[in-house]
Amino acid sequence: GQQVMQIPQYQHVQEGEDFTTYCNSSTTLSNIQWYKQRPGGHPVFLIQLVKSGEVKKQKRLTFQFGEAKKNSSLHITATQTTDVGTYFCAEQSGGSNYKLTFGKGTLLTVNP
Amino acid sequence: DVKVTQSSRYLVKRTGEKVFLECVQDMDHENMFWYRQDPGLGLRLIYFSYDVKMKEKGDIPEGYSVSREKKERFSLILESASTNQTSMYLCASSLGTGGGYTFGSGTRLTVV
Secondary structure, eight states, X not given: OOOOEEEOXXXXXXXXXXXXXXXXXXXXXXXXXXXXXXXXXXXXXXXEEOSTTOEEEETTEXXXXXXXXXXXXXXXXXXXXXXXXXXXXXXXXXTTSOOEEEOOOEEEEEEO | OOOEEESOSEXXXXXXXXXXXXXXXXXXXXXXXXXXXXXXXEEEXXXXXXXXXXXXXXXXXXXXXXXXXXXXEEEEEESSOOGGGOEEEEEEXXXXXXXXXXXXXXXXXXXX
């Protein structure tokens, strides 16, 4: 099935540094969602982006959807140790089933 | 808050056994999903259901079946467990109109 490519696979930062993860698709996406999974935990829904060029913010997190709806990014400003985890993007199919296809995720580690 | 409950956190089964993984959600969601999560492979969709008694194959349905007799419950069945089915199994639910998934805490299944 369709797959979104997510980079980087791993990112290690010092606390206070910024972090960005990217999702790219070869086809136009209907919408994209972002999830966070803490170590040992389960994915937790963060946000959904639907509109071309959309930008949404949640405190230190900024989510963007590309103008062509083929890429998306998640940027964290001034990382904290609580930001540690794997961040997944997921593309949602249209139609009646609403199934998600997940990227492989970016594992973020933060050095205090 | 929507709650998705998976019956077991850890499970150890023998090769050839029939295994049932149960998932219950309490917010009247139409859609329910079963994923497995493996290191390096990310989250892969096994089966999903968008209505009672309805089911559709995901990306990796081989060796699995599902049952949805009631709206709140979605069961994953391994007819004859094999060692390559050792994995973390995650159940999720969502509204019929789409939107974010709510995941359960996962069942870590080991087949020996």
